[in-house]
Amino acid sequence: MVELEVLTNGVNAIWVLTVTFLIFFMQAGFAMLEAGQVRAKNVANVLMKNMMDWSLGVLVYFFVGLGIAGVAAGLTSSGGFSVAESFAYINDSSAWVSWLFGAVFAMTAATIVSGAVAERLKFKAYVFYSVGITGVVYPVIQGFAWGGGLLSGNGFLGAAVGVGYLDFAGATVVHMLGGVAGLVGAYMVGPRRGRFDSKGDSVPIPGHSMTLVALGTMILAFGWYGFNVGTQATVLAVENGALAFKGTALGRVALNTTLGMGAGGVAAALTTVYTEGKPDPLFTANGLLAGLVAVTGAVPHVTWVGGLILGLIAGVQLPFVYRWVVDVLGIDDVCGVFAVHGSAGAIGTLLIPVFAVSGFSATQLAMQAVGIGVITVWTVVATYFIFKLAQVTVGLRVSESEEIEGLDEGEHGVSAYPEFSGSGGNAGAGETAVDGGEKR
Amino acid sequence: MKKVEAVIRPEKLEDVKESLSDAGFPSMTVTDVKGRGLQEGVTQSWRGEEYNVDFLNKTRIEIVASEEDVDEIVDVIADSARTGDIGDGKIFVSPVETAVRIRTGEEGDDAV
Numbered sequence: 001m002v003e004l005e006v007l008t009n010g011v012n013a014i015w016v017l018t019v020t021f022l023i024f025f026m027q028a029g030f031a032m033l034e035a036g037q038v039r040a041k042n043v044a045n046v047l048m049k050n051m052m053d054w055s056l057g058v059l060v061y062f063f064v065g066l067g068i069a070g071v072a073a074g075l076t077s078s079g080g081f082s083v084a085e086s087f088a089y090i091n092d093s094s095a096w097v098s099w100l101f102g103a104v105f106a107m108t109a110a111t112i113v114s115g116a117v118a119e120r121l122k123f124k125a126y127v128f129y130s131v132g133i134t135g136v137v138y139p140v141i142q143g144f145a146w147g148g149g150l151l152s153g154n155g156f157l158g159a160a161v162g163v164g165y166l167d168f169a170g171a172t173v174v175h176m177l178g179g180v181a182g183l184v185g186a187y188m189v190g191p192r193r194g195r196f197d198s199k200g201d202s203v204p205i206p207g208h209s210m211t212l213v214a215l216g217t218m219i220l221a222f223g224w225y226g227f228n229v230g231t232q233a234t235v236l237a238v239e240n241g242a243l244a245f246k247g248t249a250l251g252r253v254a255l256n257t258t259l260g261m262g263a264g265g266v267a268a269a270l271t272t273v274y275t276e277g278k279p280d281p282l283f284t285a286n287g288l289l290a291g292l293v294a295v296t297g298a299v300p301h302v303t304w305v306g307g308l309i310l311g312l313i314a315g316v317q318l319p320f321v322y323r324w325v326v327d328v329l330g331i332d333d334v335c336g337v338f339a340v341h342g343s344a345g346a347i348g349t350l351l352i353p354v355f356a357v358s359g360f361s362a363t364q365l366a367m368q369a370v371g372i373g374v375i376t377v378w379t380v381v382a383t384y385f386i387f388k389l390a391q392v393t394v395g396l397r398v399s400e401s402e403e404i405e406g407l408d409e410g411e412h413g414v415s416a417y418p419e420f421s422g423s424g425g426n427a428g429a430g431e432t433a434v435d436g437g438e439k440r
Numbered sequence: 441m442k443k444v445e446a447v448i449r450p451e452k453l454e455d456v457k458e459s460l461s462d463a464g465f466p467s468m469t470v471t472d473v474k475g476r477g478l479q480e481g482v483t484q485s486w487r488g489e490e491y492n493v494d495f496l497n498k499t500r501i502e503i504v505a506s507e508e509d510v511d512e513i514v515d516v517i518a519d520s521a522r523t524g525d526i527g528d529g530k531i532f533v534s535p536v537e538t539a540v541r542i543r544t545g546e547e548g549d550d551a552v
Contacts, residue, residue: 206491
């Protein structure tokens with residue numbers, strides 16, 4: 001006699017772990033995407049930030065993060081809670097697969113920030129903020145939206161509006177949060193030297209490798225299938241004593257994810273043909289990701305037409321929102337994380353009720369706006385506070401001479417490309433042969 | 441003796457080398473250089489923002505030859521390096537006092 005519950009639990013756990021590993025691989029995508037968009041003298045620093053926010057972040061999320069999510073949910077809903085229960089996962093082996101599944105989402109939010117503050121933020125300050133976002137900033141929103149807290153049906157706000165907030169896999173809970181946090185961080189640390197001229201006009205600082213940008217983008221898109229399709233965590237279920245296969249739900253999230261991605265890339269390419277005269281590879285790479293972000297909250301809720309349109313909107317808004325951040329706000333968001341993760345996530349999630357399979361609901365639209373507002377306000381306030389704390393303790397910005405020399409040398413004493421960094425003020429270059437031999 | 445110094449498009453080096461070799465002038469020294477002409481570089485863009493690339497990658501070929509070969513060498517380089525577009529480069533010819541083949545000690549025309 002086959003125990004159906006055991007069978008479904010086993011199959012679903014294999015699926016969840018598989019997609020968890022896919023989402024983890026997005027860390028490689030972010031590292032390559034960001035490395036390609038910075039100058040060669042800052043590459044090792046960007047890679048270091050990406051490795052450290054993951055490594056340190058999982059420890060913080062294990063000891064503190066998920067527990068804070070439980071507490072935040074309990075405090076803001078009618079459900080009631082206990083601190084001990086919120087932290088019970090630490091010694092409960094049956095909770096560890098879902099802890100890991102939650103952790104990879106938290107680390108995704110954390111790693112987005114490094115792209116915005118690249119090339120001038122102190123490594124110490126970045127580590128400081130990584131602890132803050134994985135320990136508090138993200139977990140609170142996770143509890144509000146997904147843990148039965150403030151924004152859910154039982155939460156104080158959700159109950160007041162009459163419906164729970166919809167964000168399936170984290171277009172706002174993960175991506176917009178990361179994008180807004182990055183924007184605040186980039187504002188606080190200030191623009192890179194030379195990003196704006198004496199009249200305040202922007203001057204481009206080209207990154208060192210479009211190849212890495214494209215590689216990182218494709219790795220991210222690959223991992224994103226884990227992010228979106230994987231959040232449909234139930235492959236098999238037991239219904240009325242029989243096995244039920246959730247093929248249609250999986251199909252919808254897989255299709256919407258793909259259409260959103262494709263539409264985002266195409267729309268960004270076409271928009272740049274209009275704005276620049278030629279299709280722009282960097283904006284196209286960003287557009288593909290913006291399309292993915294836009295549908296991340298919506299994939300199970302909207303029709304495939306909706307998924308397509310959300311991706312299109314995300315791709316079209318990208319160059320304009322990026323210019324707005326640079327020209328109007330005067331913020332140097334190196335990798336454009338606000339336009340890719342922030343605005344795209346907000347728009348895609350807000351419009352879920354417009355393209356809903358279940359039909360339009362004004363109440364749901366209102367709740368979507370409320371949820372986006374709550375997440376934005378919390379992220380701005382909490383991020384500002386944490387960066388301020390970093391500023392008065394470890395300092396935010398590297399010295400002017402270190403910025404000119406490069407953070408690789410200044411922060412880590414290395415060079416990402418030793419054989420190509422003879423010029424550019426690399427201290428010590430010319431003293432030692434780069435092939436390992438001693439120069440005579 | 442004269443020195444022929446040609447600054448050409450890097451992608452034309454292969455053609456120039458083959459043509460010179462076929463004409464009987466296989467010896468040359470090649471350097472990667474950067475330079476610009478009357479156009480002062482080219483414009484490129486990063487995320488839609490334009491910036492000027494002041495110096496472009498070029499390849500410099502140096503050949504030292506006897507006087508009677510110089511005209512032919514210049515013609516071969518000019519013909520094989522030409523595309524007709526802006527940026528094809530320039531050829532300079534200058535006198536050389538002497539040359540020494542290090543292995544044998546031969547001097548002058550015998551050494552090149």
